[in-house]
Amino acid sequence: MMGKKEKLGELVRGVSLRILFLRHAETKVGPRNDWERMLSDAGMSQSKRAGESFGRALQPFCNVVMSSPAPRCLDTIDHFFKGVSQEVRSMRIVTDPTLYDGTIQPGASEVFKRLGYQSLSTYLKDGGATSALEKYADDVVDQLINLLESSDNENKEDGQKIQPLKDKDQYQTLLFCGHAVYLPAAGRLCAQLLGAPKHALRILTDSNMRPCEAFLLVPSLLKASASNNSTEDTCQVRLFGFDDEEYNDTFHM
Structure with a gap:
């Protein structure tokens, strides 16, 4: 039986996928109810500028x-694709309660109140936070595998599944929009399963994602084998950092 690592690698290669993990943009100060937080005007602008910069550079996006x-994530997606100049209504947006950080509360929320916005490495030093983040990351990987497996289902409508590209050597980008420390936790597990080297994983562990910052996982489209002198698949990690003037990106092998 195929394990998660082999299954995820095979499914990702099958549709030439790279994965963009985007944190939601800045929100308005206001409601205590986390669910009700909405994007501020600055957050809408951030989202659109992200789409105009690295969003356009990462086309094509899969459908x-x-x-x-959470509404703030869905709004970020909407404004991001306005920047890309791609129609969101033509895309299928897959949501699930397990992809929302609020589902891990109240235990993890108490840790978050104590630690605040910190890097993943800081949270992993806390036993309670570690178990919650590991569960969240596992849920994201399971959701991703389920999504990709459903794309192999011949009975599913084309618009409901990820379509392979005609050019197998070209990547298409899957966008995942989420929250603060939970996002690098999920991305780190995905990168690990896809064969990212340890120093690339450390970049995700040390990241402290600000609103509308992102990182990209670029897995090899070639399956590891003795013929290409490789013992494991490789996955590159690329960070996109936001400041007031422009997006700066750094590439990590």
Whole structure:
């Protein structure tokens, strides 16, 4: 029976996928209810500028998007694709309660109140936070595998599944929009399963994602084998950092 690592690698290669993990943009100060937080005007602008910069550079996007169901994430997606100049209504947005950080509360929320916005490495030093983040990451990987497996289902309508590209050597980008420390936790597990080297994993562990910052996982489209002198698949990690003037990106092998 195929394990998660082999299954995820095979499914990702099958549709030439790279995965963009985007944190939601800046929100308005206001409601205590986390679910009700909405994007501020600055957040809408951030989202659109992200789409105009690295969003356009990462085309084509596949016809399916994964997201936390929180309104601030869905609004970020909408403004991001306005920047890309791509119609969101033509895309299928896959949401699930397990992709929302609020589902891990109240235990993890108490840790978050104590630690605040910190890097993943800081949270992993806390036993309670570690178990919650590991569960979240596992849920994201399971959702991703289920999505990709459903794309192999011949009975599913074309618009509901990820379509392979005609050019197998070209990547298409899957967008996943989520929350703060949970996002690098999920991305780190995905990168690990896809064969990212340890120093690339450390970049995700040390990241402290600000609103509308992102990172990209670029897995090899070649399956590891003795013929290409490789013992494992490789996955590159690329960070996109936001400042007031422009997006700066750094490439990590």
